[in-house]
Amino acid sequence: MAKTPTGVLPSRTFAITLLCAVAVALALPSSSTAATKTARGPICESTARVGSTTFYSCNGSTHTALDISNQSCSEWNHRGMILGSVKYNLFGGCAANCANPPPNPNCNGGAGNYYVVNGANGWEFRQLHFNPSVNTFTRTCDRCALGLVGATGHAFGAHSHSDNRQFGTRKSAWYTSVGTTCGTSGFCDRVVGKPTL
Amino acid sequence: MNRSGHGRSSRWSGAALLVALSSLLLAAGPGGSGQPVQPAQPGAAGRPLESAPCSLRVMVEDLRGALADGSPSLQRYMLTLLKEAALRMPVDELRAAFAAERDPKVLEALGIALATRASNTGEPAVIESIVDRARGDADPALRAAALSGLRGVGSVEMMNKARGATYADFLRDPAPAVRAAAVDKLVHEDAQVYFGHEGPVSDAAVKAAAASSDPALAARLLAEVSMEAAGPESVATLVQQLGSADPTLRAAAARALGGVGGAHSETARRALVERYGADDAREVRVAILEGLVQLGLGGARPVLESLRGVDPELGPEIDAWLQVLAMNLQQWSIILREKQRLRP
Secondary structure (H helix, E strand, O other), rough: OOOOOOOOOHHHHHHHHHHHOOOOOOOOOOOOOOOOOOOOEEEEOOOEEEEEOOOOHHHOEEEOOOEOOOOOOOEEEEEOOOOEEEEEEEOOOOOOOOOOOOOOOOOHHHHOEEEEEEOOOEEEEEEEEOOOOOOOOEEEEEEOOEEEEOOOOOOOOEEEEEEEOOOOEEEOHHHHHHOOOOOEEOOOOOEEEOOOO | OOOOOOOOOOOOOOOOHHHHHHHHHOOOOOOOOOOOOOOHHHHHOOOOOOOOOOOOOHHHHHHHHHHHHHHHHHHHHHHHHHHHHHHHOOOOHHHHHHHHHOOHHHHHHHHHHHHHHHHHHHHHHHHHHHHHHHHHOOOOOHHHHHHHOOOOOOOHHHHHOOOOHHHHHHHHHOHHHHHHHHHHHHHHHHHHOOOOOOOOHHHHHHHHHHHOOOOHHHHHHHHHHOOOOOOOOHHHHHHHOOOOOOOOOOOOOOHHHHHHHHHHHHHHHHHHHHHHHHOOHHHHHHHHHHHHHHHHHHHHHHHHHHHOOOHHHHHHHHHHHHHHOOOOOOHHHHHHHHHHHHOO
């Protein structure tokens, strides 16, 4: 059996090959001001799937964000997606909603209840549309429950919308760089993007 | 070969454990149920892997072996594996392992696992055992390692909620390693958890710097932790530190004042201008000029011109800043880079 360039013991060499089968994503350290983080799916249910990316349903009008749903509403936790502790700043105040079309589509400018992680140099990561729960408050945490998957604001059907913006402009490379597209799993142990913060 | 043993000689057991944990990590849902382990893949010598008990003790021993002589990739993997598995382990078992551990590297890894667990579940009390160990262990290396276990989480907020130990306490520790670990931790938390935006972290850094008897460490805190959201008490402390006996600390305080938010910018500007005339250390005056530019950007030109006569030797420094400001650059890091290009 070939040894790795680092010359580790055979059993450890084999252990390293197991990395390919493990959904353990490593956050990349960065010495620059803005850093690349790892984002996992926001729903800990295996049926969660990406429904929209750069275009709504991948063939509609411009969207430039990820919509992830497991076809449930106010049932599953909407979790923080960033791997590692970051501060999720809450912008709430919208009543829980599962109706389609939504009765209050303009709540918070259409974002509904949402969280913002403020990064460096104008970068931010947002998670939108959740229904409030006992876990809904501004907090610093690592993939914690932030609310329930919901449909507040301009949301036609309960889902989690996530985007990575710099100075208000949505970017797409954070999810295209890891191959996330419509149909990709949005399960909470799956990497769906590498946002800049 | 001992397939069920837990020591470092149990290489097969470790590899099989990885398979089990990999499956656990891949499949565990909200109820914690996982897929059955599939032991069909051949191992290093062509033997099929066997499932092994998924116990913290085995995992810690495998981590210990990896940290002793494993490759960097394996070490990183084992550290991550422990951290991820800790999210679903009984917290009392983790606490007990942390309390019993005597190897600094393993202790730090267990601390990181515990702290990640606390951050994930929103239970700040979980970190009490880490803070207690960092304050109370007789061995300075273990105190420092325990403190490093808080790396990567919002420890200032957690410590406020959990018990009330502060970073100022750690900066008063008699052991240099503990004080250095506290500074590393705060700098990392500011940059990687809050991206420089968290007032309580800035305030904790200023208080810790003020409590430190080591000017170099205090200067590092002030130079590397963002003061963007620092509160009025912190700004007042920074102004006081402009009068410190140590020129490196005075220079760091000057740069820190350059980074305070708009609400305190006038206070900072006045203090910097006053100190520029009173301080005869070149490195402090250079830092004051930088602080004034960061505070005012294009608006700093008049005050820079007004300081020309104070120290003619720094005329070229002022010229360099004015030249950079004329470029109308929009971002502080780019302004700094251009300044360093013109006049390092």
